[in-house]
Amino acid sequence: MKSMHVGGANVFVLLLMGAANLFAVFQLLARQGGVEPRTAANALETDTRTLDVKKTLDDAVKSTEAAGAELKAATAALKQVKEEVAATRGSSSDCESVLDKLDSQFDARRKARQEIPFTINPDYPQGTFDKWEPEAVCFADERFGNTARYKALGDGPKFVCGVDFLAKKAKKEGCLVYSIGSNNDISFEQAVHSIMGCEIHTFDPYIPKEKFVGNDIAVFHQWGLGEDNSTQGPTFKSAATVMKELGHTNSAIDIFKIDCEGCEFAVMPPLFESISKGIVKVNQVQIEIHRDALKENTTVLEGIFAAADRANLRIFHKERNQWGCMGYMCVEYAFVNEKFLREVNGEYVCHRV
Ligand SMILES: *[C@@H]1O[C@H](CO)[C@@H](O)[C@H](O)[C@H]1NC(C)=O
Numbered sequence: 001m002k003s004m005h006v007g008g009a010n011v012f013v014l015l016l017m018g019a020a021n022l023f024a025v026f027q028l029l030a031r032q033g034g035v036e037p038r039t040a041a042n043a044l045e046t047d048t049r050t051l052d053v054k055k056t057l058d059d060a061v062k063s064t065e066a067a068g069a070e071l072k073a074a075t076a077a078l079k080q081v082k083e084e085v086a087a088t089r090g091s092s093s094d095c096e097s098v099l100d101k102l103d104s105q106f107d108a109r110r111k112a113r114q115e116i117p118f119t120i121n122p123d124y125p126q127g128t129f130d131k132w133e134p135e136a137v138c139f140a141d142e143r144f145g146n147t148a149r150y151k152a153l154g155d156g157p158k159f160v161c162g163v164d165f166l167a168k169k170a171k172k173e174g175c176l177v178y179s180i181g182s183n184n185d186i187s188f189e190q191a192v193h194s195i196m197g198c199e200i201h202t203f204d205p206y207i208p209k210e211k212f213v214g215n216d217i218a219v220f221h222q223w224g225l226g227e228d229n230s231t232q233g234p235t236f237k238s239a240a241t242v243m244k245e246l247g248h249t250n251s252a253i254d255i256f257k258i259d260c261e262g263c264e265f266a267v268m269p270p271l272f273e274s275i276s277k278g279i280v281k282v283n284q285v286q287i288e289i290h291r292d293a294l295k296e297n298t299t300v301l302e303g304i305f306a307a308a309d310r311a312n313l314r315i316f317h318k319e320r321n322q323w324g325c326m327g328y329m330c331v332e333y334a335f336v337n338e339k340f341l342r343e344v345n346g347e348y349v350c351h352r353v
């Protein structure tokens with residue numbers, strides 16, 4: 001560091017000297033510019049001045065060359081310092097061990113939570129979702145759902161892990177988003193389209209395709225998610241069937257956003273089971289869970305989280321909805337696949353961002 005500083009100062013002094021010499025040249029040239037009768041004395045003076053100019057120019061060239069050499073040396077020193085800094089940042093095995101530590105911490109939190117007994121107290125609905133708190137940290141977690149980035153306020157936006165990661169992925173190999181339950185509110189889809197550029201599929205059994213307002217940015221399906229083979233009314237399909245029919249079984253769904261007023265208890269456990277069995281891949285799930293749909297059945301609520309555990313999904317965000325649910329009647333959860341989380345956090349820990 002020290003030698004580089006000295007080198008930098010030398011370069012500066014030499015450059016100053018070069019500039020001063022050049023300035024002298026300009027001054028001489030300016031003086032020569034005046035038109036005078038060309039007498040012998042005059043001519044002699046002009047020749048002397050020309051010699052002066054030449055000498056000054058030679059000096060300028062010399063000091064510029066010296067400055068060039070100093071600059072080269074300083075650049076080499078800087079390169080060495082940069083290499084030393086990079087070396088102290090840690091090897092890739094160091095950053096893998098940080099990620100391992102985070103994973104074991106997240107595992108420990110999940111394990112501790114699984115040991116907590118769960119009951120629903122009908123007289124204390126505020127406590128229904130207390131057992132499930134975020135257990136993992138996504139370093140690139142943000143509230144998302146407005147085309148103006150970082151301005152996603154109010155009911156509707158969701159917490160998403162790795163927006164920039166997915167924007168990069170969209171360019172490289174594509175990125176896939178499912179939005180279940182639309183009600184013709186497409187603000188989330190618009191944000192995904194403009195900020196991440198993913199392929200989007202929107203599902204709602206109660207809106208005909210031509211009435212859907214987002215046909216230019218999303219592929220709409222007038223399907224509900226639930227159990228296969230419902231015979232009456234609108235078409236319902238399981239998530240696994242939908243993915244098979246759309247040819248997505250070999251791709252990962254990067255964001256699976258679901259808000260369908262209670263259908264989550266029918267849709268999610270089978271989807272989580274398909275993930276556990278390796279039939280489908282989902283990188284993150286944003287889900288609103290509605291207490292009303294539980295009918296005080298503890299098995300149903302525990303079942304959804306237990307299935308998420310088996311699918312290697314971690315809770316990384318929880319938001320109690322106070323807009324229409326008093327803060328406890330419905331809660332937004334965000335789950336992220338363990339491997340995907342490690343990749344996103346790895347961008348930070350391993351200096352890849
Ligand atoms: C149920 O639906 C699935 C997927 O659409 C189909 O493959 C299967 O044959 C159906 N089963 C019955 C009994 O209709």
Ligand SMILES: *[C@@H]1O[C@H](CO)[C@@H](O)[C@H](O)[C@H]1NC(C)=O
Pocket residue numbers: 297298299300
């Ligand atoms: C709770 O839900 C589970 C799963 O759907 C069901 O098997 C069970 O019978 C329900 N229990 C009660 C008390 O309704």
